[in-house]
Amino acid sequence: MNIxxxxxxxxxxxxxxxxxxxxxxxxxxxxxxxxxxxxILKSSEEYKTLAEAxxxxxLVVGTTSLGHRELQHPLRALEYGGRVLRxxxxxxxxxxxFGSEKFGLSNDDLSYCHWLVRIGxxxxxxxxxxxxxxxxxxxxxxxxxxPEKRKRARAEDLERLTARLTEVLALSGYVHSAGTExxxxxxxxxxxxxxxxxxxxxxxxxxxxxxxGQDSE
Numbered sequence: 570m571n572i573x574x575x576x577x578x579x580x581x582x583x584x585x586x587x588x589x590x591x592x593x594x595x596x597x598x599x600x601x602x603x604x605x606x607x608x609i610l611k612s613s614e615e616y617k618t619l620a621e622a623x624x625x626x627x628l629v630v631g632t633t634s635l636g637h638r639e640l641q642h643p644l645r646a647l648e649y650g651g652r653v654l655r656x657x658x659x660x661x662x663x664x665x666x667f668g669s670e671k672f673g674l675s676n677d678d679l680s681y682c683h684w685l686v687r688i689g690x691x692x693x694x695x696x697x698x699x700x701x702x703x704x705x706x707x708x709x710x711x712x713x714x715x716p717e718k719r720k721r722a723r724a725e726d727l728e729r730l731t732a733r734l735t736e737v738l739a740l741s742g743y744v745h746s747a748g749t750e751x752x753x754x755x756x757x758x759x760x761x762x763x764x765x766x767x768x769x770x771x772x773x774x775x776x777x778x779x780x781x782g783q784d785s786e
Contacts, residue, residue, distance in 0.1 A: 571670055574697025576606035576613070582704040587613040588622045588664070619666075619681055628663040630654060631674050631682035632699065634690075643684040650686035651706035658707075665703060670696040722767035727757055730767055733774035740781040 576587055587609050616622040623629045630650060631642070645653070657663045666682060668674035679685070688694060688702055722730075731754045738753075739745055762770065 571696040573606050573610070574695075575667070575700040576609040578697065578701040578704050579609050580605045581701070582708050584704060585609065585612070588616060589613055590616050590619050590622050619678055623664045623666070623681055625662050626664045627661040628654070628657045629666060629682045630663065631666045631679050631685045632668075632703065633673060633679075633685050633687050634694070642679060642682055645684055645686050647686045647688050647703060647706050650684070651703070651709075655707055665707075667696060667700060719763040720765075722762045722764045726764065726767045726771070727762070728754075730762075730771055730774065731757055733771060733778060737774055737778050737781065740778060 572589070572592065579585065579587055592615065614622075633644070654663055654665065666674065666678065668678060674682075686703070688699060694702070731750065734753055734757070735745075735750050738749070743749075
């Protein structure tokens with residue numbers, strides 16, 4: 570079940586390579602029916618030793634629930650470790666290493682790692698869940714959409730909007746003091762309007778101004 574859940578997590582987050590070290594064959598075959606994990610498991614690779622599994626990797630990161638073990642490796646929070654892993658993946662092979670749910674990684678397993686990451690929980694997690702959380706952290710920044718470049722409204726357009734809004738407020742009966750227009754001008758600039766939005770607001774103000782002027786006749 571854990572193998573199937575791990576494969577499903579890889580599929581969900583856009584990863585394709587699953588390497589298994591000496592898996593229990595019966596469970597491995599049963600996992601092949603996992604939902605949305607068939608292709609990942611079909612192309613997964615089996616190795617007899619961990620050394621063979623990570624031989625072509627230039628970075629190996631182990632996972633740990635910490636517990637009472639005395640670690641001999643640098644330990645990094647997943648948020649930071651995920652960023653480092655993402656950066657490394659752009660130019661080289663990296664492995665994120667998980668042990669069994671019951672025992673985790675052995676000291677010998679850990680000796681193949683450059684450093685370790687842990688998820689900040691009070692206790693250990695289900696292995697499938699841990700894989701999903703780690704992969705999410707690897708992808709969440711990379712997958713974030715880049716903000717669209719937008720053309721900012723010109724000062725001239727903002728001034729037109731300021732004048733229109735001031736006139737609308739006067740027609741509506743809003744109390745007009747000596748500093749009202751300056752307040753409106755500052756308010757509009759704090760909105761940081763794109764050029765298109767400024768035109769939309771101007772159109773709305775013109776319509777409101779026309780309606781108020783018509784009703785006052």
